[in-house]
Amino acid sequence: MENFKRVFGNKDLGRAIDVGTRRGEFLFRMKEYAGSYEKLIGIDINVDELNNLKSKEEHNIKFQFMNAYNLEYPDRYFDAVSISNTLHHLNDMGSVLQEMKRVLKVGGYFIINEMFHDCCDNSRNTHGMLHILESEIDTELGKIHNRTFEREEIIRVASSLGLNSLEITEYNETLEYDMKIEKKLGRLDDMLLKAVNSDKYEYFCQSAERIRCNYNNYGIKRCTQLLVIGKK
Ligand SMILES: C[S@@+](CC[C@H](N)C(=O)[O-])C[C@H]1O[C@@H](n2cnc3c(N)ncnc32)[C@H](O)[C@@H]1O
Numbered sequence: 565m566e567n568f569k570r571v572f573g574n575k576d577l578g579r580a581i582d583v584g585t586r587r588g589e590f591l592f593r594m595k596e597y598a599g600s601y602e603k604l605i606g607i608d609i610n611v612d613e614l615n616n617l618k619s620k621e622e623h624n625i626k627f628q629f630m631n632a633y634n635l636e637y638p639d640r641y642f643d644a645v646s647i648s649n650t651l652h653h654l655n656d657m658g659s660v661l662q663e664m665k666r667v668l669k670v671g672g673y674f675i676i677n678e679m680f681h682d683c684c685d686n687s688r689n690t691h692g693m694l695h696i697l698e699s700e701i702d703t704e705l706g707k708i709h710n711r712t713f714e715r716e717e718i719i720r721v722a723s724s725l726g727l728n729s730l731e732i733t734e735y736n737e738t739l740e741y742d743m744k745i746e747k748k749l750g751r752l753d754d755m756l757l758k759a760v761n762s763d764k765y766e767y768f769c770q771s772a773e774r775i776r777c778n779y780n781n782y783g784i785k786r787c788t789q790l791l792v793i794g795k796k
Pocket residue numbers: 583584585586587588589590607608609610613630631632633647648649650653654
């Protein structure tokens with residue numbers, strides 16, 4: 565987390581939008597660590613999560629139902645745009661990234677935060693493997709949930725946006741997040757049950773065995789996050 569704090573501590577985010585905010589995980593972190601901000605807006609298409617966020621709104625923290633493919637704001641409206649761990653939930657991330665760029669002022673911060681699964685720490689690999697299985701099961705059930713990226717893929721995506729002054733930082737999550745991931749692993753059988761009627765069920769069970777084996781040998785920690793910030 566030290567890297568995260570260092571990168572955000574010197575930034576004024578001004579008016580910012582967090583795309584795919586879910587429970588505001590990333591938005592609240594920016595709120596806590598940014599040097600300053602004027603207003604933070606989180607958008608998502610998940611109505612249930614947004615309803616739960618209503619009580620967390622403040623005069624300068626707002627959450628809205630909005631589709632990332634069609635941000636209902638004028639061109640160059642925001643001083644900062646962010647997207648965290650959402651790129652792998654999109655079937656056309658290029659369109660969303662261009663839409664975010666559209667609403668960003670020239671000179672504004674474009675922030676991409678994504679975990680990656682090719683880290684060299686065995687305990688984080690357990691999470692990487694778990695997430696790959698989760699995304700494969702979700703895909704089998706018809707949801708848009710792709711594998712997480714490799715570190716270099718995220719950098720390539722960010723580099724393709726033609727941003728200036730790219731800052732690339734890695735950081736690991738707090739123990740609290742690691743414990744959440746361990747709880748998720750405890751629900752692995754429920755995850756498998758969702759796919760019990762699938763032709764791929766046997767394959768999913770074998771993947772689950774490999775994940776359990778990795779866990780028994782190395783434990784589990786959340787995948788490392790890559791934070792890329794550039795200026796439009
Ligand atoms: C894994 S969550 C990311 C949560 C949070 N940003 C974080 O960093 O932990 C992905 C979120 O993207 C949202 N999402 C997916 N497609 C979307 C779209 N087209 N427009 C807005 N939000 C979308 C989902 O509803 C979900 O809440």
